[in-house]
Amino acid sequence: MVQIKSSDLPDPSGDRPEESRSLRRKREILDAASRVFRQRGLHASGMREIAGELGMHVGNLYYYFRNKEELLAFCQEDSLSGLLNLAREALALDAPPDRQLRHLIVGHVVLLNEETPGSLAHLEVEALTGEWREKIMAKRETYEASIRQILEAGARQGLLQVDDARLAAMAILGSLNWTVKWFRRDGDMSASEIGNAFADQILSGLSAREANLRRQSS
Amino acid sequence: MVQIKSSDLPDPSGDRPEESRSLRRKREILDAASRVFRQRGLHASGMREIAGELGMHVGNLYYYFRNKEELLAFCQEDSLSGLLNLAREALALDAPPDRQLRHLIVGHVVLLNEETPGSLAHLEVEALTGEWREKIMAKRETYEASIRQILEAGARQGLLQVDDARLAAMAILGSLNWTVKWFRRDGDMSASEIGNAFADQILSGLSAREANLRRQSS
DNA sequence: ACTTGATTTGAACCATCGTTCAAAAGGTAC
DNA sequence: GTACCTTTTGAACGATGGTTCAAATCAAGT
Numbered sequence: 001m002v003q004i005k006s007s008d009l010p011d012p013s014g015d016r017p018e019e020s021r022s023l024r025r026k027r028e029i030l031d032a033a034s035r036v037f038r039q040r041g042l043h044a045s046g047m048r049e050i051a052g053e054l055g056m057h058v059g060n061l062y063y064y065f066r067n068k069e070e071l072l073a074f075c076q077e078d079s080l081s082g083l084l085n086l087a088r089e090a091l092a093l094d095a096p097p098d099r100q101l102r103h104l105i106v107g108h109v110v111l112l113n114e115e116t117p118g119s120l121a122h123l124e125v126e127a128l129t130g131e132w133r134e135k136i137m138a139k140r141e142t143y144e145a146s147i148r149q150i151l152e153a154g155a156r157q158g159l160l161q162v163d164d165a166r167l168a169a170m171a172i173l174g175s176l177n178w179t180v181k182w183f184r185r186d187g188d189m190s191a192s193e194i195g196n197a198f199a200d201q202i203l204s205g206l207s208a209r210e211a212n213l214r215r216q217s218s
Numbered sequence: 219m220v221q222i223k224s225s226d227l228p229d230p231s232g233d234r235p236e237e238s239r240s241l242r243r244k245r246e247i248l249d250a251a252s253r254v255f256r257q258r259g260l261h262a263s264g265m266r267e268i269a270g271e272l273g274m275h276v277g278n279l280y281y282y283f284r285n286k287e288e289l290l291a292f293c294q295e296d297s298l299s300g301l302l303n304l305a306r307e308a309l310a311l312d313a314p315p316d317r318q319l320r321h322l323i324v325g326h327v328v329l330l331n332e333e334t335p336g337s338l339a340h341l342e343v344e345a346l347t348g349e350w351r352e353k354i355m356a357k358r359e360t361y362e363a364s365i366r367q368i369l370e371a372g373a374r375q376g377l378l379q380v381d382d383a384r385l386a387a388m389a390i391l392g393s394l395n396w397t398v399k400w401f402r403r404d405g406d407m408s409a410s411e412i413g414n415a416f417a418d419q420i421l422s423g424l425s426a427r428e429a430n431l432r433r434q435s436s
Numbered sequence: 437a438c439t440t441g442a443t444t445t446g447a448a449c450c451a452t453c454g455t456t457c458a459a460a461a462g463g464t465a466c
Numbered sequence: 467g468t469a470c471c472t473t474t475t476g477a478a479c480g481a482t483g484g485t486t487c488a489a490a491t492c493a494a495g496t
Contacts (some may be wrong), residue, residue, distance in 0.1 A: 205423020
């Protein structure tokens, strides 16, 4: 009777060389689940398919996760942890807020589309209920707050022009999150290329100006 | 045995005073379904709940729609028709492309969040298969093409700065579509206020400039 | 009133899906 | 090799949800 506690799955995604066998297996399941969720869509993919992806049987999943919702919640938490790390990374950057923002934008697109396989789940908080929902939403709120923090710092320093940080953050997040709906691994642009192009557009805006200032730093 | 053909539900949402009883009922169902989809989420809402919303019984739905997928497809088509109208409207506007773009942006946010009740469905093309999926995706492609058309016209006239119209369109659409995930009817901003703020941000960009040109027309 | 076709009911069917559990298999330390 | 805990299996249960359909009801037209 192991019964792994919900507080497992450490935030730093760095691999401990000596993780218990059980935890490694758990992460394997998590990754498989994420993959399936992404391919077939959240509600279209059942526990049996997730188990099948790993060549195991359904019941076995319930040895590691209490139910489907917990599995989904862990996927989302994993994905969000990556984003929170990214946000910390961006804020710790020794660079002006506009560059911090670019770092975050590019990282977000890469994370959602190339690294974290569970990203799609991140878009479906509605599927969660109760404590899990609150926990995930709290984490998401923290992430959004980090973005606002960058924007407001930029505004304070006169580098960014931000009327309503909350609104600006949602506009940005919309562009970034939406990429999971159309990004293709075999497309003609990598995630980081897309991220950089988005950063260009978000920072410069679409309006042409007389003096065409392509970039103002470097 | 009436068997309404799939080509019904006329694009112009203007009410014909003499629509057949059957068609009116069909639209009632469509609206109810959209409402339920939106509240409970697509997969969480069953046929019984949709029927319940109208005080009718399950089986009756199948007199008007072959199955759930057809119901969903019609919802999406309805929503997309509204957007296509909007795009035509914007393009027909006797104004420079940047104003056409603003018109489209504001209209899109309003349509998705206040007018068309079936908007949420619009975000879930994955749930469709076969012919329906293709039909919806084709319509969506047409809409996106309209946006690119505006952007490219703007670029040609030197009014807009667009590197990659396809990418720019996706960034914009992401911001707009994402609003349905967080917009609240009882929030402190109306859909059109949000749309206008978005248009400001998308056009001007976040980078502060020496000459702070808030608006360049009017 | 009577007939005919349109609409609605009510109940059932069937597949799928999440979940449970007792039993089998694996792995390890003594 | 044997005892003990971990992990996996295989099969089943119960609920839900989409779907079907024959029968009942409704709405006109004559």
